Amino acid sequence: MDKKNIGILFPASKKFGGTFQYALSIAGSLLKYSKNYDYTLIYYEKDVPDLLDHNKDKTASYNSVLLSTEKTSLPKKIALFANLITGKKIFNAVKNDEAGIIKKYKIDLLVIPFPSLFGYRNEIPYIITIPDIMHKYFPKLPEYPFRARLRRDIEYTNAARYSVLTVGDSNQGIEDIHNFLKIPVNKCRIIYYVPPGYIYENKDMDITDASKLLSKYNLPSKYLFYPAQFWSHKNHARLVRALSLIKESKGAEIPLNLTGSPQESFNKIMNLIKELKLSNQVLHLGYVSGKEIVALYKKSYALVFPGIVGPTNIPPLEAIVLGTSIICSNSFGMPEQIADAGLLFDPYDIEDMAEKIYRLWNDPKLREKLINNGKKIAEKLNFETYAKNWENIISEALNIISVS
Numbered sequence: 001m002d003k004k005n006i007g008i009l010f011p012a013s014k015k016f017g018g019t020f021q022y023a024l025s026i027a028g029s030l031l032k033y034s035k036n037y038d039y040t041l042i043y044y045e046k047d048v049p050d051l052l053d054h055n056k057d058k059t060a061s062y063n064s065v066l067l068s069t070e071k072t073s074l075p076k077k078i079a080l081f082a083n084l085i086t087g088k089k090i091f092n093a094v095k096n097d098e099a100g101i102i103k104k105y106k107i108d109l110l111v112i113p114f115p116s117l118f119g120y121r122n123e124i125p126y127i128i129t130i131p132d133i134m135h136k137y138f139p140k141l142p143e144y145p146f147r148a149r150l151r152r153d154i155e156y157t158n159a160a161r162y163s164v165l166t167v168g169d170s171n172q173g174i175e176d177i178h179n180f181l182k183i184p185v186n187k188c189r190i191i192y193y194v195p196p197g198y199i200y201e202n203k204d205m206d207i208t209d210a211s212k213l214l215s216k217y218n219l220p221s222k223y224l225f226y227p228a229q230f231w232s233h234k235n236h237a238r239l240v241r242a243l244s245l246i247k248e249s250k251g252a253e254i255p256l257n258l259t260g261s262p263q264e265s266f267n268k269i270m271n272l273i274k275e276l277k278l279s280n281q282v283l284h285l286g287y288v289s290g291k292e293i294v295a296l297y298k299k300s301y302a303l304v305f306p307g308i309v310g311p312t313n314i315p316p317l318e319a320i321v322l323g324t325s326i327i328c329s330n331s332f333g334m335p336e337q338i339a340d341a342g343l344l345f346d347p348y349d350i351e352d353m354a355e356k357i358y359r360l361w362n363d364p365k366l367r368e369k370l371i372n373n374g375k376k377i378a379e380k381l382n383f384e385t386y387a388k389n390w391e392n393i394i395s396e397a398l399n400i401i402s403v404s
Contacts, residue, residue, distance in 0.1 A: 007109070020342055066071065224302055226256060228305075239256070245350060321381055
């Protein structure tokens with residue numbers, strides 16, 4: 001019997017940060033460890049196959065489909081919206097370029113690692129992942145204006161409603177999907193995050209190689225690291241103020257290296273850094289390569305993660321796998337995610353954040369203890385188990401399709 005063909009959709013740009021890395025993790029694990037299915041990668045940026053090069057010993061065969069980034073026309077959006085509201089295909093909204101491109105690949109099931117109506121509008125059965133519904137908790141954040149919240153409500157609800165199965169990252173994630181989107185719990189499944197493949201591919205990088213790779217940045221020998229796009233919920237402002245407080249109260253200038261593409265709060269954060277006279281202390285390195293990310297973790301004294309949204313996040317897992325100590329927000333599912341591999345702080349309390357940063361900065365023995373605790377968690381974070389978890393859900397979805 002022919003193998004089923006499973007499509008994996010990537011977001012429109014790698015600058016979507018964690019969402020893009022999440023798609024890489026799913027595709028990377030399945031290509032490397034799956035034997036039961038063939039795969040079709042669907043993406044918008046040409047370098048996606050290059051980013052999966054760590055799977056040179058891949059088991060699964062796959063096709064690559066490059067789509068245009070051209071936006072959906074207004075008539076198609078109106079038709080799609082009408083179909084969603086009625087739950088019926090009153091108007092034909094699927095006669096589009098992407099449908100013509102992917103039709104020849106005969107995809108049996110799509111894995112969509114983010115809320116999207118791609119599967120619905122192209123009439124392909126799909127599994128959808130809802131990573132978070134934080135706009136319900138934080139409706140006043142600037143990245144969640146009314147139009148964005150309305151779009152999320154419509155897109156998330158319908159993407160989950162018409163999916164075969166809906167995936168969350170934690171128990172709280174499933175509760176949120178049920179409570180806010182009204183999706184039955186028996187239609188939801190949990191798959192816990194793992195870091196993207198380039199983390200595993202480069203995890204044995206030594207300090208010498210890391211130093212060479214980062215030499216162009218002229219970084220201090222000891223620093224904190226925070227990789228995150230510049231959204232308000234990433235909480236850069238309070239982190240910068242915490243470092244300023246340490247400087248004022250303790251006379252200690254603790255360097256911080258930031259990475260991530262500029263978003264809504266970028267200019268505000270850059271201006272705050274100047275205002276507090278921390279320009280020589282807090283550096284923004286921009287959007288860097290996966291290998292450079294690993295090098296930055298390797299050379300850092302600790303990851304500091306002040307984000308206020310959840311339920312969980314990927315950078316703390318990256319730090320755990322790479323042997324980096326963690327100072328982390330206690331928001332939502334974060335304490336459960338990092339367990340005893342990090343120090344926790346209240347992300348709204350600048351003094352608490354500053355106290356935990358200063359404490360770890362001056363206690364190498366505590367840092368070593370946290371790293372050792374993280375090694376126990378890292379043993380459970382591997383691509384083989386992750387691929388098996390996804391294969392199980394894919395198999396279940398295919399069985400549901402076959403009897404429906």
